Amino acid sequence: MNKRYFIVSLLIGITTFHMACTAQPITPARPAPAAAAPAAAAKSPDSDPLAFHRLHKPSGKRNRPPAEDGIHDPGNDGTHALLAPLSVFPSLPKANSGNRVDWVQALAAGTIKPRADQADATEEIVVMDLNIVREVKGSMPNVVYPHKQHTEWLDCSNCHPGIFVPLKGANQMSMAAIMLGQQCGVCHGKVAFSISECRKCHSQSKEPNPAPAAK
Amino acid sequence: MKKLTTSTGWHAVLGLPVMLALAWVEVPVARAEYGDVVINNYSDAAGMRPVVFPHWFHRLRFRCNVCHADLGFKFKAGGNEINMVKIIDGQFCGACHNGDVAWPVENCDLCHTGKPGTPSQVHESDIQQFAQPMGSTNKK
Numbered sequence: 117m118n119k120r121y122f123i124v125s126l127l128i129g130i131t132t133f134h135m136a137c138t139a140q141p142i143t144p145a146r147p148a149p150a151a152a153a154p155a156a157a158a159k160s161p162d163s164d165p166l167a168f169h170r171l172h173k174p175s176g177k178r179n180r181p182p183a184e185d186g187i188h189d190p191g192n193d194g195t196h197a198l199l200a201p202l203s204v205f206p207s208l209p210k211a212n213s214g215n216r217v218d219w220v221q222a223l224a225a226g227t228i229k230p231r232a233d234q235a236d237a238t239e240e241i242v243v244m245d246l247n248i249v250r251e252v253k254g255s256m257p258n259v260v261y262p263h264k265q266h267t268e269w270l271d272c273s274n275c276h277p278g279i280f281v282p283l284k285g286a287n288q289m290s291m292a293a294i295m296l297g298q299q300c301g302v303c304h305g306k307v308a309f310s311i312s313e314c315r316k317c318h319s320q321s322k323e324p325n326p327a328p329a330a331k
Numbered sequence: 332m333k334k335l336t337t338s339t340g341w342h343a344v345l346g347l348p349v350m351l352a353l354a355w356v357e358v359p360v361a362r363a364e365y366g367d368v369v370i371n372n373y374s375d376a377a378g379m380r381p382v383v384f385p386h387w388f389h390r391l392r393f394r395c396n397v398c399h400a401d402l403g404f405k406f407k408a409g410g411n412e413i414n415m416v417k418i419i420d421g422q423f424c425g426a427c428h429n430g431d432v433a434w435p436v437e438n439c440d441l442c443h444t445g446k447p448g449t450p451s452q453v454h455e456s457d458i459q460q461f462a463q464p465m466g467s468t469n470k471k
Contacts, residue, residue, distance in 0.1 A: 180362060182383075187363040187449055189380055194440030201364050201387055214365045214455075215387050230394045234401060235432055241394060269390075271400035297458060302406055305457030307366040307386050307395075312457070 178216060179205060213310035220265050230269075243267045248284055249320060258320040259289075261300075363454035368408045371451045374443060381445030384424075402426050409451025 164170075181200035182188040188195045201215065208228070209221035222228045233239035244267045250259040266275070276282040279302055287299070294301035295311060305311045366386035374381045389398070398404045402423065405411055411423060418425035418436055427433045434441070452459075 178362060179364060182444070185363045185367075187367060187369060187446060187454060188383055188444045189446045192380060192440050192444050194438070194442075195444045197441060198385075198444070199388060204391065217387075219390070228391050230390060230392055232394050232396060234393070234397050234427055241396060269395045271396035273400050274396065274406075295457065295461075297456075301457075306453050307390075310365075310457050 211309060211313075213312050214308070219308075220268075223268055241268065241271075244272075250285075250289065251322075252318065257315070257318040258322055259317050260319045261317075365455040367454040369445050369449045369452055369454065370409055370411075370413060371445065371449060372409050372412065373414060374445075375447060379439070380443040380447055381449050381451075382442050383445045384442075408453045 179201040180186075181202070182198040183190040183195050188198070190196075205215065205217055209218040209225065210216060211218040223230070231237050231239070232241035244263045246263040248261040248263070250261060252258050272282075279299065280287050289299050293299050294304070297305070300317065301311065304317075309316060364385060364387055368384040368386065369381050370384060371381035399406065404423065413423045415436075417423055418428070421429060424442065425436065428436055428438075428442075
């Protein structure tokens with residue numbers, strides 16, 4: 117059992133190395149689904165208590181072209197006319213989650229110039245620079261909510277009053293609600309950067325908690 | 332069969348066990364692009380492929396306010412009751428896909444690109460990524 121895993125890892129290691137050397141894309145080496153099916157069904161890592169990534173499936177490949185992304189139908193001609201994310205993303209600033217693009221930087225640096233109006237390319241969006249600090253109990257740094265980066269993209273009415281009453285401290289917020297897709301989670305974790313980037317929101321350091329015993 | 336020292340031979344010999352190995356461990360599911368929205372309230376039932384809306388592509392060209400404030404798209408996958416009459420009357424996608432701001436509505440197969448049966452949802456969201464019981468249908 118463990119030996120089989122070892123061999124598999126070894127083979128994958130060799131493949132990765134081999135592919136890196138020959139600079140081949142990974143995809144062609146994937147087996148045809150038909151050939152893969154019996155083997156995969158015979159022993160799925162899902163049922164193995166010693167498996168790594170037992171509960172959280174490892175990420176597949178990112179930024180796939182539409183025809184290979186699992187939701188577009190490759191049998192549709194139109195699918196093949198669509199732009200692939202990687203035809204644009206390598207020229208944009210990088211981030212660690214979501215599209216793997218730092219959209220705030222891309223906009224600030226002028227790498228992209230998205231319109232603020234559907235037809236009028238000259239229309240400017242109203243930007244408001246106002247930070248709201250939300251104190252957080254416990255060890256996590258305080259949350260700084262920046263109006264500036266938001267109003268570069270969004271209209272006041274996108275948040276006020278539907279998601280947030282516009283009054284400092286008037287809204288109850290919690291990580292649990294955010295992870296259910298409420299409050300900041302309406303956009304973060306769906307279109308804007310992901311919840312995994314804790315420090316983008318929890319950005320104001322505070323006095324470390326006093327040690328429990330010390331005085 | 333070529334000699335092993337040639338590159339092709341090396342590929343062939345390495346290729347088979349590698350393919351078996353990859354077949355044996357789970358091949359990771361392909362991933363949609365973050366923020367891709369499938370809209371499928373009516374398409375399946377009407378015999379059309381579901382619609383796939385790519386956020387990344389549109390946000391390179393437009394800020395969020397254009398669609399979510401000016402054009403009135405609610406922040407909810409499948410939450411806008413979009414249909415073709417509204418589109419040809421210039422609402423929702425039709426505010427731009429009118430041959431003026433963007434290519435016109437005759438290009439059915441550029442919007443209706445989804446795999447049949449895919450429900451309305453925003454793809455690769457954090458909620459889909461959280462650890463969950465195996466076999467759960469939440470993912471895809």
